């Protein structure tokens with residue numbers, strides 16, 4: 001197999017190097033006869049920390065659509081995906097050399113009739129622990145809970161389960177060796193989850209200054225999905241005629257979301273980039289989420305690190321591109337830290353040592 005040669009500044013430190021790929025791995029040892037593949041800024045493979053492979057607007061999609069979703073993510077440079085819940089069994093993706101590496105949370109767990117139809121395993125509080133144990137065994141070390149959703153009887157956004165049931169569920173997952181994350185829009189669901197030692201919060205629009213300190217202390221991460229929370233005004237407008245209280249809650253959360261994210265960042269909470277591709281959002285738009293994180297106030301280095309080296313390390317992969325590391329990286333013609341919009345146009349995408357896009 002011919003070695004491939006890439007040259008340019010290697011992020012995160014930005015030192016200019018000649019990087020070779022041999023047998024799917026990175027080496028900095030000169031390889032005589034290597035074929036020059038690309039030149040530019042070399043970024044460790046991007047991470048979409050919140051997406052859904054195999055999920056569409058109405059639930060599970062056919063396998064060929066799931067494949068297209070994974071290819072779209074890959075071609076955008078996302079080479080490691082943390083799937084935050086899918087009704088489709090996508091273990092086959094992990095057998096495919098040409099598709100991104102995939103860490104699955106198996107299927108969402110929600111309260112009965114309190115989530116999008118056909119998405120989740122739906123249970124009452126008495127069945128929560130057993131559902132968590134089952135999904136913990138099906139997934140790749142993560143369990144996804146739907147922390148809150150509209151309660152149509154109450155007409156407002158409410159926690160899906162009592163705090164003590166959430167706490168018991170988190171303990172069950174941890175006993176099974178799985179981490180727990182939860183979809184959380186509201187404030188009210190958060191204190192109990194944080195107290196119980198959840199591992200990550202998705203969306204997190206209800207975060208307040210009193211909650212971000214314990215979050216940072218406990219090492220609880222935040223995936224703010226800025227593109228997804230940007231649609232709150234649309235959700236509020238749709239709901240207004242029937243559920244005015246819910247509409248008011250969503251409008252208020254949208255108004256406060258920038259403060260929520262920035263207070264978490266300022267408190268030292270680890271933030272990661274998630275496109276939420278698969279439900280309402282398209283796949284292959286992680287670069288837009290990075291731009292959105294920057295637009296909301298995160299420095300460019302923090303926004304890109306949240307979608308690359310820091311997220312890789314969080315999920316147990318190589319953060320940077322060291323000697324012998326898996327050759328998963330993206331090459332750009334210009335410096336993404338100087339202008340994040342170059343992330344929309346990868347010059348080369350290298351997955352497992354192969355130039356795939």
Ligand SMILES: [Zn+2]
Nearest residue numbers: 052084276279
């Ligand atoms: Zn999602």
